[in-house]
Amino acid sequence: MTKTSLWAICLATAPFAAQAQTEISWWHAMTGANAEVVEKMASDFNASQSDYVVTPVFKGTYPETLNAGIAAFRAGQAPDIIQVFDVGTGVMMGAEGAIKPVAELLTENGTTFDKSQYLPGIVAYYSNPAGEMLSFPYNSSSPILYYNKDIFQKAGLDVDNPPKTWDEVWAAARQIKESGAATCGYTSTWLTWIHTENFAAWNNTSWGTNENGLSGIPELKLDSDTYVKHFQALADLAKEGVFVYGGRTSEAKQNFTSGECGILTESSGGLGDIVKAGINYGIGQLPYDATVEGAPQNTIPGGASLWVMGGKSDETYKGVAAFFNYLSQTEVQQFLHEQSGYLPVTMAAYEASKASGFYEKNPAREVPITQMMGKAPTENSKGVRAPNLPQIRDILNEEFEKMLAGQQDAATAMKAAVERGNAAIRDAAGG
Amino acid sequence: MRRTVFPHKVLPWLLLAPQLAITLIFFYWPAAQAFRQSVLKEDPFGLSSTFVGLANFRKVLSDPNYLNAVQVTVVFSLLVAFSALAIALFLAVQAEKIIRGKGFYRTLMIWPYAVAPAIAGMLWLFMFNPSFGTLAWPLRQLGIDWNPLLDGDDAMALVVAAATWKQISYNFLFFVAGLQAIPKSLLEAAAIDGASRRHAFWTIVFPLLAPTTFFLLVVNTVYALFDTFGIIHAVTGGGPGKSTETLVYKVYNDGFVNLIMGDSAAQSVILMVIVITLTAFQFRFIERRVHYG
Numbered sequence: 001m002t003k004t005s006l007w008a009i010c011l012a013t014a015p016f017a018a019q020a021q022t023e024i025s026w027w028h029a030m031t032g033a034n035a036e037v038v039e040k041m042a043s044d045f046n047a048s049q050s051d052y053v054v055t056p057v058f059k060g061t062y063p064e065t066l067n068a069g070i071a072a073f074r075a076g077q078a079p080d081i082i083q084v085f086d087v088g089t090g091v092m093m094g095a096e097g098a099i100k101p102v103a104e105l106l107t108e109n110g111t112t113f114d115k116s117q118y119l120p121g122i123v124a125y126y127s128n129p130a131g132e133m134l135s136f137p138y139n140s141s142s143p144i145l146y147y148n149k150d151i152f153q154k155a156g157l158d159v160d161n162p163p164k165t166w167d168e169v170w171a172a173a174r175q176i177k178e179s180g181a182a183t184c185g186y187t188s189t190w191l192t193w194i195h196t197e198n199f200a201a202w203n204n205t206s207w208g209t210n211e212n213g214l215s216g217i218p219e220l221k222l223d224s225d226t227y228v229k230h231f232q233a234l235a236d237l238a239k240e241g242v243f244v245y246g247g248r249t250s251e252a253k254q255n256f257t258s259g260e261c262g263i264l265t266e267s268s269g270g271l272g273d274i275v276k277a278g279i280n281y282g283i284g285q286l287p288y289d290a291t292v293e294g295a296p297q298n299t300i301p302g303g304a305s306l307w308v309m310g311g312k313s314d315e316t317y318k319g320v321a322a323f324f325n326y327l328s329q330t331e332v333q334q335f336l337h338e339q340s341g342y343l344p345v346t347m348a349a350y351e352a353s354k355a356s357g358f359y360e361k362n363p364a365r366e367v368p369i370t371q372m373m374g375k376a377p378t379e380n381s382k383g384v385r386a387p388n389l390p391q392i393r394d395i396l397n398e399e400f401e402k403m404l405a406g407q408q409d410a411a412t413a414m415k416a417a418v419e420r421g422n423a424a425i426r427d428a429a430g431g
Numbered sequence: 432m433r434r435t436v437f438p439h440k441v442l443p444w445l446l447l448a449p450q451l452a453i454t455l456i457f458f459y460w461p462a463a464q465a466f467r468q469s470v471l472k473e474d475p476f477g478l479s480s481t482f483v484g485l486a487n488f489r490k491v492l493s494d495p496n497y498l499n500a501v502q503v504t505v506v507f508s509l510l511v512a513f514s515a516l517a518i519a520l521f522l523a524v525q526a527e528k529i530i531r532g533k534g535f536y537r538t539l540m541i542w543p544y545a546v547a548p549a550i551a552g553m554l555w556l557f558m559f560n561p562s563f564g565t566l567a568w569p570l571r572q573l574g575i576d577w578n579p580l581l582d583g584d585d586a587m588a589l590v591v592a593a594a595t596w597k598q599i600s601y602n603f604l605f606f607v608a609g610l611q612a613i614p615k616s617l618l619e620a621a622a623i624d625g626a627s628r629r630h631a632f633w634t635i636v637f638p639l640l641a642p643t644t645f646f647l648l649v650v651n652t653v654y655a656l657f658d659t660f661g662i663i664h665a666v667t668g669g670g671p672g673k674s675t676e677t678l679v680y681k682v683y684n685d686g687f688v689n690l691i692m693g694d695s696a697a698q699s700v701i702l703m704v705i706v707i708t709l710t711a712f713q714f715r716f717i718e719r720r721v722h723y724g
Contacts, residue, residue, distance in 0.1 A: 063687070063688055067687050070475050070476055070690070073476055073477075074476065074477045091475055091690060094474060094475075095474065095475070095476040095478060096478075097476075097478055098476045098478060238581075244562070245580055245581055246562055246580070247580055248668065248670065251562065251580075252562070254562050254563050255562045258562065258563060260562065388689060388690070388691075390688055390689055390690075391688070391689035391691075394684070394688070394689065397670070398670070398671075398672045398673055399672075401580075401581055401670055401671035401672050402671070402672045404581050405581040405582060405583075405671065405672075427691075428691070430472075
């Protein structure tokens with residue numbers, strides 16, 4: 001389009017601005033197939049009505065998107081909707097005044113917000129201590145266990161029964177290595193998310209005080225015996241070469257898809273890459289610690305949610321509310337769930353997927369949902385929150401790496417992580 | 432001596448204005464912001480901010496992790512600057528000996544300079560990542576326990592190699608130019624006097640290259656200190672533990688990952704002071720002693 005014609009449009013539309021469509025900006029961090037889903041969501045919504053136009057803008061990785069949002073807010077140019085990853089939740093919650101609580105937004109715009117329609121585990125995670133939902137859950141996932149059936153066969157393990165407890169995982173991993181079926185028995189992505197945050201919830205063990213930080217500033221409890229025992233087992237396996245460390249985020253997935261490792265714990269959102277790799281895989285629940293009473297409890301969601309920024313016009317909020325209502329529709333949720341591999345947000349969408357026979361064809365896709373909904377969450381299993389969770393994860397990763405390299409034992413690592421983590425939390429909380 | 436006097440008073444300023452504007456907006460303004468931020472304690476969104484004086488600096492300087500970053504930076508910079516200079520000089524001297532295909536050879540040597548730091552990092556990562564690296568596997572077959580994901584020294588070696596590799600081309604270019612500027616007659620005279628090649632190199636070529644070497648030393652140090660962020664970010668992310676976290680990486684990590692603006696700003700102010708001192712020192716004291724041919 002030429003400059004002149006652009007000007008012509010600007011001039012022509014200016015007097016009618018009041019009647020023009022309201023534009024709603026949506027900053028997101030989705031790539032590949034998930035980015036296509038985002039584009040489709042927005043364009044379908046735009047086509048479904050004529051008052052609002054949602055414009056998705058890709059802003060890089062999760063941390064990059066969050067930083068872009070923060071920088072834009074400071075410059076007075078914040079987007080209307082921003083996708084923030086799970087660990088950024090605490091940061092956003094601390095920013096009262098910068099954000100508009102989603103429950104409030106929906107109620108103000110004439111929608112009755114019914115919490116019971118949403119998956120309880122997800123609602124709990126994105127709500128403040130008073131139970132008000134602050135952000136709109138968009139893509140949620142849960143960690144599960146993947147195993148290579150060919151390697152299991154070669155190692156003489158039961159192909160149809162993946163290990164259910166951590167002790168069984170350790171034993172199976174050793175058998176894989178010792179039998180020579182694979183060079184590595186077990187690997188895991190996201191040690192912090194899977195082995196501390198979800199470990200806490202799944203085994204009903206405290207991650208930190210104040211309901212793991214959900215009802216206040218937490219003090220880490222990661223040096224308790226249950227964790228130390230768990231991580232010592234991991235450190236011992238690393239020493240034997242049975243456990244292979246892949247990296248701090250999802251790098252270890254490659255160790256599994258390349259056929260190097262027999263067992264992997266990873267996000268349910270990672271399924272796509274494992275399918276693409278074409279290996280003969282099976283799926284099981286996230287393992288639990290059988291020695292802990294009450295385990296397995298329930299897992300907690302990872303992924304990201306949509307936050308609405310504060311200080312926007314009523315018209316914009318109306319549009320955002322309409323968009324969120326659109327997103328909550330059963331067909332839309334069902335599409336999102338079946339296409340992207342993320343969990344459905346509403347009960348209705350889950351039921352619809354179930355009724356359509358989707359889980360009979362893809363049994364693995366139900367595992368993360370049943371895991372998360374198995375039991376009513378306890379104070380240890382609603383999720384974890386800290387004003388500086390990204391930093392806490394960094395500290396934990398650093399101590400884990402030193403431990404796995406054999407420089408310290410699990411007790412020392414967990415003690416150091418708790419001390420450093422608590423100091424950082426106090427600092428971030430302004431103490 | 433006759434002084435040239437320009438009659439205009441306004442025109443010079445006008446001509447300077449674009450440059451001044453760029454300097455003020457892109458250099459002084461952010462620097463001033465960093466100073467301001469470094470004495471404040473703020474939440475990420477800037478909703479509340481308190482003046483804390485020099486508390487951020489005290490906190491940073493007493494933080495053992497910061498001292499670790501200083502140590503990592505010194506080791507990293509020395510290794511990168513030294514290896515990049517030594518290898519480039521060696522290659523430049525060898526390139527001089529080639530008779531046929533000199534131009535082709537030189538062009539090949541210069542190529543890596545066009546690679547962006549993050550891409551250079553990715554290339555090395557793809558070769559040496561323990562899980563999917565093409566060269567990591569043979570290393571392990573040779574019985575070398577190669578694991579930069581957990582072994583800090585391996586990780587350091589990997590980032591040093593990637594950073595060095597990228598800088599060699601640049602140094603090579605300058606050394607080739609420097610070598611060409613050395614009068615052939617000196618070398619011929621040395622040859623007639625019966626000096627060995629090695630002897631001639633260390634007593635004639637190397638001293639005459641001093642201005643080039645000095646210039647490159649400054650450039651390489653600054654490169655290792657500041658321009659290697661992309662490589663570290665792509666290859667190790669500062670890990671394992673904190674064994675490859677340089678000062679610049681820590682500024683980024685504290686500011687943009689952990690969102691501790693005050694600490695991060697205080698660290699950048701310290702970096703600013705380091706750079707100013709370093710540059711002043713190098714140009715005031717070392718440059719005088721360098722023999723410019």
